[in-house]
Each structure stands twice: as structure tokens, then as C-alpha cells.
């Protein structure tokens with residue numbers, strides 16, 4: 001299928017690329033020949049990730065950048081354009097989230113998640129997108145979540161922000177198609193990473209309960225997401241824009257009203 005070097009000499013920028021899914025996606029792109037830039041808030045985490053990713057033989061640039069601060073985002077873009085001349089792909093993956101009942105969520109709590117997820121995605125898309133317009137095109141991929149449309153009690157801040165990112169994906173796709181920029185999204189379901197294992201399903205009982213809710217009866221692995229990402233970066237998806245690929249083992253379509261009927265039972 002995909003040529004193993006199909007991203008050779010392209011520059012892929014991944015926000016939140018120092019850990020978890022972001023790092024896995026960075027490795028998948030580097031393994032196909034891409035130069036990588038990873039952006040995040042923690043210098044030590046980024047440097048350690050850059051060291052790991054560079055084992056694939058391409059250049060990896062770690063950039064300390066808080067996506068909530070437009071000036072830092074612009075500095076990132078300027079630095080990369082100075083170094084590489086162009087940015088071929090932007091993966092808006094940086095996110096922040098915590099579970100909190102809506103009635104207990106403070107204004108600061110709301111703002112911090114909305115600023116990272118919604119505003120940060122716009123700041124990066126705007127800053128990098130303008131260079132793509134100038135340079136004749138590119139690809140933007142936003143990482144969203146199925147609760148952007150399916151809801152999930154406890155994450156009103158993140159769900160609202162991700163819904164905004166989905167609207168942004170479709171709007172920018174329509175506006176920027178004429179500049180040869182494709183804008184798509186991926187909605188991962190329950191993917192096991194070091195971070196999600198620690199924060200979301202820490203014990204075996206929780207994992208078993210999650211597993212039962214997924215029609216495919218398994219958690220996703222980072223590669224499940226990276227494979228969709230590679231497809232969206234490749235020429236195989238040349239005519240796809242404004243679309244979202246859900247990678248969740250059927251998780252959200254299996255979330256029916258009649259909870260007493262376990263349709264996933266063997």
C-alpha cells in the first residue's frame with residue numbers, strides 16, 4: 001500500500017508531540033521519512049522524545065511552545081520556516097482535559113481547556129496555514145474526540161472545545177481547498193498509552209468495564225490512530241477534506257439507549 005518513504009523530506013509539525021499519541025504519530029511519520037517538529041510546554045519531555053524519534057534517521061526539532069500563547073505559536077512557525085522553508089503538515093494534537101461535573105467547573109478550569117484545545121488549534125492553524133497558502137498547499141489534521149458530537153458527562157469543557165475544532169476543521173477545509181490545503185480530523189476512542197493508563201483506566205476493573213463498552217472488545221493501540229493519520233497525509237486521501245475518521249472500535253456507535261441489552265455479548 002503506502003510507500004515506506006512517502007513522507008521523505010516533508011516537514012510534519014505535531015503539537016503535544018512529546019508524549020502519548022502525539023509522540024507515536026511523530027514516530028510513525030519519521031519512520032516514513034518525514035522531518036519532525038514537536039511542540040509542547042515541557043523542554044525536558046520534548047528533548048527526550050526528540051532523541052527517541054530521531055532514531056528513524058530524520059531531523060527532529062523540539063520547540064517549547066504553549067499553544068495558548070499566539071506569540072509563541074508565531075515564533076514556532078517563523079523558526080521552522082527559517083529552518084526548512086516550508087511546513088507540509090500540521091497535526092493539532094495538543095490537548096488538556098480533566099473529568100469534572102459541569103456544576104463544579106470553575107471559569108478558570110473552563111478557560112484553560114478551551115484555550116488549549118479550541119484557541120490553540122486556531123492559533124496554530126492560522127499561523128501555519130498562512131505559510132501553506134503562500135507555499136502552495138499542505139495538510140492539517142486535528143485530533144478531536146467522539147464526544148464532540150456524542151456527548152460525555154464530565155467533560156463539558158473538552159467536549160465543547162472539540163466540537164468547535166470539528167466545526168473549524170470543516171470550515172477551514174471549505175475555505176482553504178482553493179489553496180490546496182486539506183483539513184481533516186481523527187477522533188480516537190479509548191487508546192492505551194502510558195498517560196491514559198495512568199489517568200483514565202488505572203485498574204483492571206476499569207479496563208474490563210471499558211472493554212465491555214467497545215463493540216470490537218479491545219482497546220485501541222497508538223498504531224491504530226497513526227495508520228489513519230498516515231492515510232490522511234498520503235495521496236490515497238487526495239480527494240478527502242473536511243472529514244473526520246473515527247478510530248474507536250465502534251465505541252460510539254455501540255452507545256445505545258437500551259443499556260440493559262448488551263449487544264456486544266458473545
Ligand code: COA
Nearest residue numbers: 095096097098099100104105106107108109110112113116
Ligand atoms: N478538576 C477540577 N478543576 C481542575 C482540575 C480538575 N482535575 N484540574 C485543573 N482544574 C482547574 C483548576 O482548579 C484551575 O481553576 P481555579 O483557578 O478556578 O481553581 C484551572 O483548572 C486551571 O488549573 P491549572 O492547573 O492552572 O491549569 P493549567 O492551565 O496549568 O493546565 C490542564 C490545565 C488541563 C492542562 C491540566 O489540568 C492538566 O495538566 N491535565 C492533565 C494532562 C492532560 O490534560 N493531558 C491531555 C489529556 S487529553
